[in-house]
Amino acid sequence: MSRAALLLVGFVVGVQAAPPQPRDAAITIFAGARLISGDGGAPLEDSAFVVENDRITRVGRKSDVPAPPGATRVDLTGKTVIPALVDAHSHIGYMKDLGSGPEHYTRENIVDHLHRFAYFGVAASQAMGSDFGELPFQVRDEVHADAARFLTAGRGLAPLDEIRPDNMRHAASAVTTEPGARAAVEELARRNVRIIKTWVDDRGGTIRKLTPNLYRAIIDEAHRRNMRVAVHATDLEDAKDLLRSGVDILAHMVSDVDDELVALFKQHPDTAVLTALGGPRRLTYAPWLNPPHPLVIESVSPAQIRRLQDRLAKSTVEEIERGRQAWARLARGVARLHAAGVRIGAGTDGGGQTGDQFIGWTMHTELENMVAAGMTPAAAVVAATRTAAEILGLDSLGMVAPGKSADFVVLDANPLDDITNTRRIADVYLRGRKVDRLKLRADFAKVGRGNR
Ligand SMILES: [Zn+2]
Helix, strand or coil, X not given: CCHHXXXXXXXXXXXXXXXXXXXXXXXXXXXXXXXXXXXXXXXXXXXXXXXXXXEEEEEEEHHHCCCCCCCEEEECCCCEEEECEEEEEECCCCEECCEECHXXXXXXXXXXXXXXXXXXXXXXXXXXXXXXXXXXXXXXXXXXXXXXXXXXXXXXXXXXXXXXXXXXXXXXXXXCCHHHHHHHHHHHHHCCCCEEEEXXXXXXXXXXXXXXXXXXXXXXXXXXXXXXXEEECCCHHHHHHHHHCCCCEECCCCCCCCHHHHHHHHXXXXXXXXXXXXXXXXXXXXXXXXXXXXXXXXXXXXXXXHHHHHHHHCCCHHHHHHHHHHHHHHHHHHHHHHHCCCEEEXXXXXXXXXXXXXXXXXXXXXXXXXXXXCCCHHHHHHHHHHHHHHHHCCCCCCCCCCCCECCEEEECCCCCCCHHHHHCEEEEEECCEECCHHHHHHHHHHCCHHHC
């Protein structure tokens, strides 16, 4: 069929907003799935959506969306589709099998992590201040097949006490004066960083934390340059002062949420909080480790699985009790903030240096943890798709809707029935292309082969 005829047919059947297609445009219609679009509303049963090249062009009921001429048809009857997930807080490039540190921070390892995200249905992840050198900006600006998008905060901005040669702040810009803070922000602006990472934490009274005049200078300079600031701060009073100071993103859930914090969030409705519940909860709840979930076996070396099993098994009764209390305090806070309508986005802290926060997998435990804390499965999916994408400024991600990038996950079961059904991944599509998960799985199996 000629292109003119194709456009004419498109017009006659009422295809909307179809831009002129190149002659070899790939058009696919995915029909029959239950669609959870990311808008937070009820799922659309027996849906159909059209993908042209890397974009979604039409979404509706199957009966309302005819197949465009020449379209490839993919039957998803019995499946559930969700938007591809977005992880708004991770540390990419450090973890490598049993090791975790800056010595592993290579192009190969960063790209391996992006493959792991893709395998788990994650379309994008934001590295939170642990990147250094030219590499992150190069990888950010590249497109890798079968890989998540890599967002980088570049070097985080940290007080001197946070910086040690062997931790994730080893390459951070040391912030000691207000002009120095502003200069560090300017340097990141030159690299087109959109979100700056900083830390306000006395680490249990062991270090001198970033002072208010310095974080206010960072926030002010960032906002002058149309950048946003994400902060690691888990203490309630610190979080309050950061909200008053105009911070944009709290990268972790805050303990002991009170009325005043809720009120401050209401006064700053654009400020978002990321969850990062996996680390705190793992000590007391990790059924996916004994026995290991198939996805864990597929993506993590046996030695690394065994090490985490051993670590958790060694926990003392006191440690477990403390962990249970810490989790309960965090969970109550999540429930309160969610009930108050605060913007909550999924961020896992995956790849972090405390270790064993398995890249990609952590996204699925995060979803389960959000529900355990009191969010509905539907709200958890929105937090891990549309809201996380909005927080990162990724306009093309987070929803299955016309105009969005064709990034979605096909599931064998409905996550609204049981949030752990997000793990029942049939296929992942990123930028309109099916991720070759079999090949990725074969690649993962090569890692740590000597450790079995
Ligand atoms: Zn982190």
